[in-house]
Amino acid sequence: MxxxxxxxxxxxxxxxxxxxxxxxxxxxxxxxxxxxxxxxxxxxxxxxxxxxxxxxxxxxxxxxxxxxxxxxxxxxxxxxxxxxxxxxxxxxxxxxxxxxxxxxxxxxxxxxxxxxxxxxxxxxxxxxxxxxxxxxxxxxxxxxxxxxxxxxxxxxxxxxxxxxxxxxxxxxxxxxxxxxxxxxxxxxxxxxxxxxxxxxxxxxxxxxxxxxxxxxxxxxxxxxxxxxxxxxxxxxxxxxxKRIIKFFIPIAVMAFLARFVQPVVQSGIVRSSIGTHDLAAYGVSWTLVMIFVGPLDQLHQCSLVYARELNNHNWQRILKFSLAAGTMVSFILAVLAFTQIGDFVLIKLISVSPAISSIVKKVIVAFILFPIIRAFRETFWGVMMQRQTTNIIAAAKIVGLVFVVLVFLILALTVEINAAIIAALALTAGEAADALTISFFIIKNNVLEKIYAENH
Structure with missing residues (x-):
């Protein structure tokens, strides 16, 4: 050998x-x-x-x-x-x-x-x-x-x-x-x-x-x-x-569309709320959540760069590493949502009112699974980038965006809960739809098995 x-x-x-x-x-x-x-x-x-x-x-x-x-x-x-x-x-x-x-x-x-x-x-x-x-x-x-x-x-x-x-x-x-x-x-x-x-x-x-x-x-x-x-x-x-354009255009379109997710969600909150408290609470929640979730957006680099070294054992290591990172962030969000640490951060450090702080903590609860789902998705994103099939990434993102809108509309019309919480649940559902779409494609088409075979 x-x-x-x-x-x-x-x-x-x-x-x-x-x-x-x-x-x-x-x-x-x-x-x-x-x-x-x-x-x-x-x-x-x-x-x-x-x-x-x-x-x-x-x-x-x-x-x-x-x-x-x-x-x-x-x-x-x-x-x-x-x-x-x-x-x-x-x-x-x-x-x-x-x-x-x-x-x-x-x-x-x-x-x-x-x-x-x-x-x-x-x-x-x-x-x-x-x-x-x-x-x-x-x-x-x-x-x-x-x-x-x-x-x-x-x-x-x-x-x-x-x-x-x-x-x-x-x-x-x-x-x-x-x-x-x-x-x-x-x-x-x-x-x-x-x-x-x-x-x-x-x-x-x-x-x-x-x-x-x-x-x-x-x-x-x-x-x-x-x-x-x-x-x-x-x-x-x-x-x-031609190959550069084929690789780049789908993820470029995805990046462009992703910029409009927050304005759409914020517009939905405004239309579903009487006052501005919900919009303010959502803004604070999203900013705070993304401070911890932001680093997870780099997890796809692990599966992308280490794709040439993948076998089943190494893939499991990368996936477990990514999910551990996501779980760690979810744990941090749980601490903020369920303990006095959250009140200290929101009221003392960020200086929001106790009324807004109460809503923010509930919104963070709705976001708790978001980091784990994103870590899972990012790992599969890296695989698809290595395979240079970014059109699947773009398609999965579009599915996710559609789910964000649908879940928001369904919940807003059927349940009486805070609009900011509905927005958090809709974004989490959209992230899950994105992740499941791309992982389904990879499993159905035996993408990982093909990588293992090429590496041997």
Missing amino acids: SENIKRKISEIKYQELIKFFLPLAVMPIIIGVSHNAVNASLARLPFPEITLAVYAVSKSITNIIKSPIHMSRQTVTSLVDDQSSFKFVSSFIFGLGVLYFLMIASLGYTPLGEIVFKKIIGLKDPQEIKFAYQALSIMAFIPLVESIRNIMQGLAISLKKTELITPGVVVRIISISLILLWVTVNQAVAGVTAASGVWFAGIAIEMIFITFALRYTFGSFRGKNGVLASLPNNVTKKVNL
């Missing part, structure tokens, strides 16, 4: 999975802290209410337009294994960055922006429109640096060098904290300009750090022992534009 075969079927250790996953799990938490730091700084600058509102709107517009680019890491990890495939994939992803730059720039630098701000968003105050222009004129450049950063992070993930990612995120936090401190003390820059600028600067810092970290670790990108030469042989067919 050759060394190559031995490596493919070697036992995956839990310690190895923890070492691989932990840096990826920490990343969204740290980034979430940076966004909160920006909001805290905006509240201390001139025109805080207008600034916070316009920045939130501008950020939402930017995130919706560039949402597909979030899938570029997975595209690199799945399709890049040599210099030729890297050239194709990186050119495609950076091309998307240029496209999104032009789309956002058309709002930040042309009269089209004013039309969108007034007619679609509903901004009327000239100061609000001025701030929106300032924000988007800077945010337009974010897709350019984000595309390069994601390419480099995708390479690091494929090489199982996830420990190179976290330091860049930490440097980002330190850097933007210093910039925000200077802006807050000196009051020298408009708040929306500062916030948009540090968002761009933070991603640019990450991009520079991960690029140099990879180069330092491997000595070069294209050398004999460089980054590209060290990539695992993941791709069985030659990569071309």
Whole structure:
């Protein structure tokens, strides 16, 4: 038996999975802290209410337009294994960055922006429109640096060098904290300009750090022992534009549609409630839940990257690891929902009223199974990405979105419970439908057995 075969079927250790996953799990938490730091700084600058509102709107517009680019890491990890495939994939992803730059720039630098701000968003105050222009004129450049950063992070993930990612995120936090401190003390820059600028600067810092970290670790990108030469042989067919598009478009559409889930759910809560308490409680609940659930979104990287080492034993290890991570998060939510710790966090730390806190805890109860289901789904997502059948991922996501709407409507019409709780149950049901759809496809088509056979 050759060394190559031995490596493919070697036992995956839990310690190895923890070492691989932990840096990826920490990343969204740290980034979430940076966004909160920006909001805290905006509240201390001139025109805080207008600034916070316009920045939130501008950020939402930017995130919706560039949402597909979030899938570029997975595209690199799945399709890049040599210099030729890297050239194709990186050119495609950076091309998307240029496209999104032009789309956002058309709002930040042309009269089209004013039309969108007034007619679609509903901004009327000239100061609000001025701030929106300032924000988007800077945010337009974010897709350019984000595309390069994601390419480099995708390479690091494929090489199982996830420990190179976290330091860049930490440097980002330190850097933007210093910039925000200077802006807050000196009051020298408009708040929306500062916030948009540090968002761009933070991603640019990450991009520079991960690029140099990879180069330092491997000595070069294209050398004999460089980054590209060290990539695992993941791709069985030659990569071309058609294959990239076939892989990327379904998950890009999925990422785009996912941006509309929360507005739809919030709209349902507004229509089903008399006051604003339910909407406020749901907003607090979702934010708090996603602080802990966010890291689980990286679990698909485990089954994606380790797919070449899968046999039944290793698959069971990865699945158990993912479910353990999800169970841990569910336990944390249970503690918040059923103990005084939840009251302390909500009333003392977040400063919500006792009335809202009572509703929030009930909503969190409805979300308790959500982390376990998401961990299960993410594990199967990774398998499908490795098989480059992302159309199944997109189809499962659409099934999940349909279930969210249907369950919300059915519960709202048949039971008399808080609308925020109905929203949590609907999202959990949608997540379960997504997970069951994709796992059914994998089991029915013997996908895992095919991977085992290829690895031997």
